[in-house]
Amino acid sequence: MKENGHREILATILDTTRECVIVAGADSRISGWNEAARLAFSPNLSPEGRRISEVLRDLDLHEAFRRALEDGVESEIRLETNGGDRKFDVHVSPLDLGGEREAIAFFYETTRLDRLEVVRQEFLSNISHELRTPLTSILAFVETLEDGGIDDEGNSRRFLGVIRRNAERMNSLIADILELSQIEAGRVAVEPKMVDLGSLVNEIFTALGSKADSRDVTLRSAVGEGVRVFADARRLEQMLVNLIDNAIKFNRTGGEVNVSHERQGDIDLISVSDTGEGILPEHLARIFERFYRIDRARSREMGGTGLGLAIVKHLARLHNGDVSVESELGKGSTFRIELPAPAK
Numbered sequence: 001m002k003e004n005g006h007r008e009i010l011a012t013i014l015d016t017t018r019e020c021v022i023v024a025g026a027d028s029r030i031s032g033w034n035e036a037a038r039l040a041f042s043p044n045l046s047p048e049g050r051r052i053s054e055v056l057r058d059l060d061l062h063e064a065f066r067r068a069l070e071d072g073v074e075s076e077i078r079l080e081t082n083g084g085d086r087k088f089d090v091h092v093s094p095l096d097l098g099g100e101r102e103a104i105a106f107f108y109e110t111t112r113l114d115r116l117e118v119v120r121q122e123f124l125s126n127i128s129h130e131l132r133t134p135l136t137s138i139l140a141f142v143e144t145l146e147d148g149g150i151d152d153e154g155n156s157r158r159f160l161g162v163i164r165r166n167a168e169r170m171n172s173l174i175a176d177i178l179e180l181s182q183i184e185a186g187r188v189a190v191e192p193k194m195v196d197l198g199s200l201v202n203e204i205f206t207a208l209g210s211k212a213d214s215r216d217v218t219l220r221s222a223v224g225e226g227v228r229v230f231a232d233a234r235r236l237e238q239m240l241v242n243l244i245d246n247a248i249k250f251n252r253t254g255g256e257v258n259v260s261h262e263r264q265g266d267i268d269l270i271s272v273s274d275t276g277e278g279i280l281p282e283h284l285a286r287i288f289e290r291f292y293r294i295d296r297a298r299s300r301e302m303g304g305t306g307l308g309l310a311i312v313k314h315l316a317r318l319h320n321g322d323v324s325v326e327s328e329l330g331k332g333s334t335f336r337i338e339l340p341a342p343a344k
């Protein structure tokens with residue numbers, strides 16, 4: 001009776017845990033489980049009395065239960081289910097409940113952590129690669145200068161220019177990486193106030209004017225006078241600079257960039273349109289990812305880091321807004337920032 005009482009309490013407690021728990025007795029037949037385990041491994045059929053190997057076909061798990069039941073030894077194994085979709089660290093140990101020996105397995109799901117680890121490693125390898133590219137170039141040109149190139153006045157100036165450009169590239173890459181990591185760590189707070197959108201756009205046009213001129217791109221603003229949006233001025237400027245800079249870079253010679261504003265219900269929509277080559281549908285969903293670029297070499301050549309749109313997305317979301325893109329191949333693209341109006 002007492003034992004049953006214990007078992008009931010234990011079963012109730014285990015049913016509240018998110019980790020899957022399975023108990024098996026003689027012959028590796030399942031004698032206990034919690035709700036999480038049933039849902040994960042045997043949603044349609046009661047696990048009662050079935051062999052572990054019938055519910056989870058995994059040799060290591062089977063062996064771990066055998067060792068716990070026969071040898072009284074605990075073990076730790078890795079388990080993948082659903083063709084690798086779910087991953088677990090499993091701890092199997094002998095269990096003595098006063099009767100014959102049983103074994104208990106706790107399944108700690110690591111699917112999300114494993115995925116984050118892959119993202120982290122990809123990010124690190126991207127960063128290393130992106131930093132190494134300009135660094136290799138700097139080292140090569142310094143070597144050429146050291147090997148006598150410095151005596152050639154015309155060429156050495158040119159080499160210094162290349163070194164400077166690559167160093168600047170590394171600088172902006174590091175600035176973007178730091179910025180992104182600050183935002184992702186939740187260390188960037190936005191302080192929205194009413195911002196005069198027309199003036200802000202004009203200031204950005206002035207700052208980017210020579211870049212637009214050099215590509216023969218015309219900058220136009222259709223933002224009406226007196227339009228004010230609720231945003232952190234510095235962060236809104238950062239978002240718009242990124243979008244307008246891209247609209248210039250990925251435009252055609254003689255093209256246009258148009259910035260406009262529209263109010264839809266409680267949302268302010270700020271659009272940046274270009275007359276560039278447009279973006280294929282398969283890229284559209286991915287261009288807001290860190291380091292995703294349609295043409296890596298071209299982006300690099302134009303001083304891009306591949307982090308600009310990721311930063312814009314984060315900043316828009318910090319405003320409880322968002323950013324989206326529409327594009328038509330051969331005609332151009334429109335990026336739209338959505339900002340919720342202040343609560344009245």
Ligand code: ADP
Pocket residue numbers: 242246247250274276277278279287292293294295299300303304305306307308309310333
């Ligand atoms: P980058 O530093 O390369 O500009 P972004 O994160 O700002 O990085 O943009 C990612 C990629 O999205 C760019 O490399 C480019 O391929 C694509 N892209 C961004 N804006 C535009 C645009 N206006 N027209 C076409 N492609 C664009």
